[in-house]
Amino acid sequence: MTTSAPAKILRTASGREASRWVFDHCRSAPVLPIATAVATVAGAVLQIVPVFLLGTVVDGVVQGRDASMLWTTGIATVVSALAGAVMTAISTYLVGRLGAELLARLREGAVRAVLGMPSARVEQAGRGDVLSRVGDDVAVISAGFRTAVPTMFSAVVLVVIATTGMFGLDWRLGLAGACALPAYWLALRWYLPRSQPLYRARSEAQADRAQALISGLDGIATVRAYRLENAFRDRVxxxxxxxxxxxxxxxxxxxxxxxxxxxxxxxxxxxIIVVGYLLVTGGQSSLGQVSVAALLFHKLFVPLGLIMAFFDEAQKSGAGVTRLVGVLTESGGDELVRSAVAVDADARPLPVSVRGLSFRYPDSEHDVLRDVDLEIPAGTSLALVGATGAGKTTLAALVAGTGTPLTGSVRIGSHDLADLDEAGARALVSILTQEAHVFAGPLAEDLRLAAPDATDDELMDALRTVGADTWVEALPSGLRTEVGEGGERLDATKVAQIALARLVLGRSPVVVLDESTAEAGSQGAAALERAALAACRGRTTLLVAHRLTQAVAADRIAVLNSGRVLEQGTHEELVALGGRYAALWAAWRFGTAHTDCVPR
Incomplete structure (x- = not known):
């Protein structure tokens, strides 16, 4: 199998792009954002009413007014405080609900975008980067929307209302308090440009850690076989x-x-204290007004403190949003966007033509494939044979439309895969690899991934084609049996049979099999090879031959070496040629004469 390409992580959006996405979402459903803003402003106004009432009390005491004023002021203070608390609670709820809706839409859009990307792009980015975005980043954003965002939004509104109130008292007092704003601004201007790269770097480091862990766990058998536990642990x-x-x-x-x-x-x-003292001694302002201004500015300490306390969490959430919005806008980056061409795919086989195909992974100096030419007539099969690293898997992926060649073309019938989006390519070509997966849920629903409208009889026919009907009928609930995580445990042979049954249900005219029977044992592999032949009957088939018995069963064979096609022909022709394939065949025959194991 070809060595994977160096990871090139998915796009990260700019702060402006992320803000535009949030604004567009709020504009598309304005009722909740408007209600949130109204409740937040009302709550902030009601919170500063008691401060103004206290200023009235101070001036009343200075002027020697009647003590009954205290009752009126006290009642108004209690009412405004209670109303402010209620409106603040409503505001917090609405902000949290708005954040939850934004997160749900963002998360669903990101997952949909990943599922809609070319498979080669997802593999190029690495599962660590993808999972960290739809996992770690979503968790961080969710925590931020529950606490940091509602708190900071309410605090910012309160700061604006309180500052406006200071200017309403006396413009000189307001100006004195506003003199602190440049210091705040300079602090933020110093902090923001330097902090955002740190948060992004932490998110990327978390993605690299996830990728290191996943790659090691996926290959745990190889890690143990080569005693690489220490190296794997050191990397993590x-x-x-x-x-x-x-x-x-x-x-x-x-x-x-x-x-x-x-x-x-x-x-x-x-x-404020200095300016207030000068105004009071000069008779230009009352003691109550100065007291209110000082209390209003002091009241800003709480929301400003909350802003600072939660700023770290908000920065994390902001970095997460830019990474998820970057996934949504991935197709707008430097990746090739293919034209969506409608394809009317039916069960008739189509010929496959590969012309001058070359391919190189990003950041690599060497071509994996070089000037490959292949022809697979409609309804026939071609087996790819070669040593590990010869380019078999890469060629199979390009024929399946999951990558973009450096030069050359792949045509399925009259269609050039370069002109098709992935949906169009999937209508023409189905690919089955050794990494077959069974999703959690009823077996019937797992099979219907390939044919959503298939009846139970059609599902059983597909299972019968690949020899899986007997054990499926023996399941506790037949097609309704829960499989996958938390359900019925299936061995590698049964999982591969389910994947082959999906292949039958898909009915694409061209099939690519990339070592789809490699994970089964010797007996299971023989049964799966027969099942694969049955599933591909009547279709144009390209298979990566893991065993020479697969190559013998194909109509024609192509031998790859270092990305080039060395030999092509039938099994008999290549054996008679006495070249690379003949040497492989002789070695295989010698091996099977001395061991019960099927060579891998």
Whole structure:
């Protein structure tokens, strides 16, 4: 099998793109955003009403007014405080609900985008990057939308309302408090450009850690066979330390930001006290007004403190949003966007023509395939034979339409795969690899992934074709039996038979089999080879031959070496030729004469 390409992670959107996506979503369903804004503003106004009432009390005491004023002011304070608490609770609920809807739409869109990407692009990015986005990033955004976002949104609105109130009292008091804003702005301007790359770097490091863990677990048998446990553990440990070190840097950086914010608070409160003293002594303002201004600015300490406390969480959520929006806009990046061409695929076989095909993985200096020419007449089969790394799997993937060649073309009938989107390619070509998967749920629903409208009789016919009807009928509930995680345990042979049954149900005119029987044992492999032949009967078939018995059963054979086709012909022709295939055949015959194992 060809060595996988170096990972090239999925696109990350800019902050402006992420903000535009959120704005467009809110504009498409404006009722909830508007209700959220109204409730938040009302809650903020009601929270500062008691402060103004307290200023009235101070002026009343200075002026020697009647004590009955205290009852009226006290009742108004209690009512406004209770109303403010209710509106704040409503605002928090609405902000959380709005965030949940945004996250649901973003998550579903990201998953849909990944499922709609060319398979080669997903493999190129690596499952670690994909899973970290739809897993870790979604978890971070969800936590942020539950706590940080509602809190920060309410705090920002309260800051705006309180600042407006200070200017309403006296423009000079408002200006004194506003003098703190440049200090806040400078702190944010210093922090934001430096923090965002750190958060993105941490997310990417988490993706690399996930990829290292997944790759090791997927190949755990190989890891143990070659005694690579220590190397695997060291790699995961190194990636984990990288995540930890970036996290420490983020924490230290955030602490410096908090210090700058505290200096801004000191500047604002100090200026209000000084200006208020001068205004009161000059008779230009009352003691009550100055008291209200100082209390309003002091009241800003709580929302500003909350903003700072949750800013770290909000930054994480923001970085997660940019990564998920980047998945949504992946097709707008530097990847090739194919034209969507309608294809009327039926069960009739179509010829396959490969002309001048070359392929190179990104960031690689060597071609995996070079000037490959192949012809597979309609309804016939061609087996690819060659050593590991010869390019068999890469060629099979390109014929299946899951990659873009560097040069040359692949035509299925009259269609050039380069002109088709993946849906069009799937209508023409079905690919089955050794990594067959059974999804959790009823067996019938698993089979209907290939044919949603298939009846139970059609499902059983497909299972009968691949020799799986007997054991399926023996299941506790037949086709209704739960399989996959949490359900009936199926061995590798049965899983492969289900995949072959899906292939039968798909009815595409061309089939690509990439070592689809490799995971079964010797007896199971023989049965699966017969099942694969039955599933492909009447179709044009390209198969990566894992065993020479598969190659013998094919109509023609192509021998690959270092990305080039060395020999083509029938089994008899190639044996008579006395070249590479003849040597492989002789070695296989000698091996089977001395061992009971089928060579792999």
């Amino acid at each position: 440990t190194a990636e984990s330390w990288r995540v930890r070190n970036i996290g420490v840097d983020v924490f230290h950086f955030f602490g410096r930001f908090i210090g700058r914010e505290n200096r801004a608070e000191f500047i604002g409160l100090g200026l």
